[in-house]
Amino acid sequence: MKVRLFKPSLGNEELENIRDSFEKSWIGLGPKVGEFESKWSSFIGCAASLAVNSATAALHLSLTAFGFEPGKKVLVPNMTFASTAFAPLYNGLRPVLVDVDPESVSISMEDLEKKYTPDCVAVMPVHFGGHPAPMEEIVDFSASRKMKVIEDCAHVAGADYRGKRLGTWGDIGCFSFEEKKAMTTGDGGMMCSDDIDLVDRMRPCRWVGIDKDTWKRNAAYTDAAQLDIRHWYYEISALGYKYNMNDLCAAIGLAQLKKLERMNRRRSVIVARYMAGIRDLECMSPMMPYDPQSNFYWIFGVRCPKRDSLIRFLKVREIATGVHYMPLDLHPFFKEFGGDCPNSHDIWQSFVTLPLHADLTDEEVDYVIEALRDYERNG
Template identity: 65%
Template sequence: MNIRLFKPSLGQEELDNIKDAFERAWIGLGPKVAEFENEWSKYIGVKNSIATNSATAALHLSLTAYGFKEGSKVLVPAITFASTATAILYNRLEPVFVDVDAKTISISIEDLEKKYTKNCVAVIPVHFGGQPVPMDGLMRFAKAKRLAVIEDCAHCAGGVYKGKKLGTWGNIGCFSFEEKKLMTTGDGGMICSDDEALVKPLKAYRWVGIDKDTWRRVKGYTDTGSKDSKHWYYEIAVLGYKYNMNDLAAAIGLAQLKKLDKMNTKRSYCIKRYMEGIKGLKNIQPLLPYNPDDYVYWIFGVRCAKRDDLIIYLKSRGIATGVHYMPLPLHPLFKPYNTKCPISKRIWQTFITLPLHADLTDKEIDYVIDALYDFDKKI
């Protein structure tokens, strides 16, 4: 056996959509991106969606939208992927690391209240592994302190908390369609918001600062009846980036979006099978308080005091594992922003991520469970 940790679930529908883009011979920023943005807005239930080439870019631009004063502080959980915090540094702002809740591994509201100072301008809650941050409580706090809320939804596309889609609780939601995520475009991201005035300028920011899309103007280039010699004209008013999604990625995304709920249901089924299977283990516990009937999960993992031995053992059985994540303040880049996060710095040492993806078979899950039992008996 050789069991992958993550795997994109791709098929004929994605190929058909790519063929469509090929036949149109428009594979850069074009109509497929616009179509994907519209479909995504409908799916999530927001007024505006802007597609980018990654969630890293989406997070970067979401903070840029506010134009915060240089050096202002942004609260982030200590356990997350680097991009949640590099987005802050890209904007010349300062990350303030907040400890996580020991059970849910998402931002601790208690520590958030402690770490808040009047220089804080925003908070980026991360729905770690798909486990939703209690957004009702977080929004109450953020509103009282006038903090902007940018939800990092890289792990929870399609997830819902208390009847409301994740990504629609805060001012802006950012999604990732990187190849390992709940749905993919190869690489890609999405910025979502109901606040049009806030996010509309980001269309130029993602396109090198140009406020017009070439594909919308292209007909004017060869309009035989036109006396307009300025069809090419645009102005650059802001320092933008080359962060746009392209039509090839959007073509894949349109097919993946149609399957997202089904893929999430399949992952929930896998988690139920894992949870049932590992019930009797003595030295290995589930990573999160999994509730696959209500939430969508990107990560299925366990906690084990002998983490490194277990990783080596699973490797010897052909089972891929990962660790999500070493707390950011432990990375050299973020050391200058180190804060007291005792829970994060303790619990991460027990984390192991196990294989989870929409094509995982019962046989593979049972094989992983058997391996966990064999290890559990030995220690």
């Protein structure tokens, strides 16, 4: 039995929505993107959303929105994907890599205080694997230092933390719809905020600086009743990027959004099954303090001191594994932004990510659990 690590959960609903875009012959930035944005805002409970082609783009534009003076610093956890730390660099800012809590793998409040200097302008907490970062503390800490908070929600969509949706705690929340994530559009992302002006300011930046949506202007091109011959006119008033989501992706996203709660709940059931299945094992422990009753997880992993032998043992049984993540400051590019992150350097070496996706069957989960138990006996 080959068991995949991640897998998008796709079906006829997505195909039907794509068919509709085909029939309308509009597959670029169009009405479905607008519909997805407004449905996403209602779902997350924010005032405005901007659909882009990745969370990487959303994170980039989020920092651009505040117009920080180049050279200022942004606090970023050391255990994350490169995109979180690239966002400050795209904006001429400097990432400061902050250590993580050794248990939760969330940004460490202790190290945040240590690494903070008055030239820090923002902090970018990551809800690692779906586990919520301590948002109350982060928001308080940042407010008292006049720092903005940009939540990197690439690993979570639709979860609440202390009664408030993740992605609405900070000034901006950024989501990923890359193919492996909690829900997908193939590739895609969303930037959300309660500040409508801020989101509107960034709208041209995702569309090469153009201040009007082409699909809205398009109707006027052939409208004989409109005598405005300047229907073609637009202005560029901002540095723009080709970051827009397109209608094909939004068509998939609209179908996925309807299924998200079910997919999230299915992943919680799987996490609970894994937890029960490995509870008594001595050679490994859960990667973080999983609480599948309260949180929705994107990563289920274990800590196993003999990581390589476990990965090999599972590979022979055709069970896919991964490692999330090697700390950023161990990558050559990020070395200069790190330093003094002993927890992340220590814990990541035992991390093994196990298969988790909404289509994983109980039979597959039990097959993985049996392999883990077999490893304890014979590995």
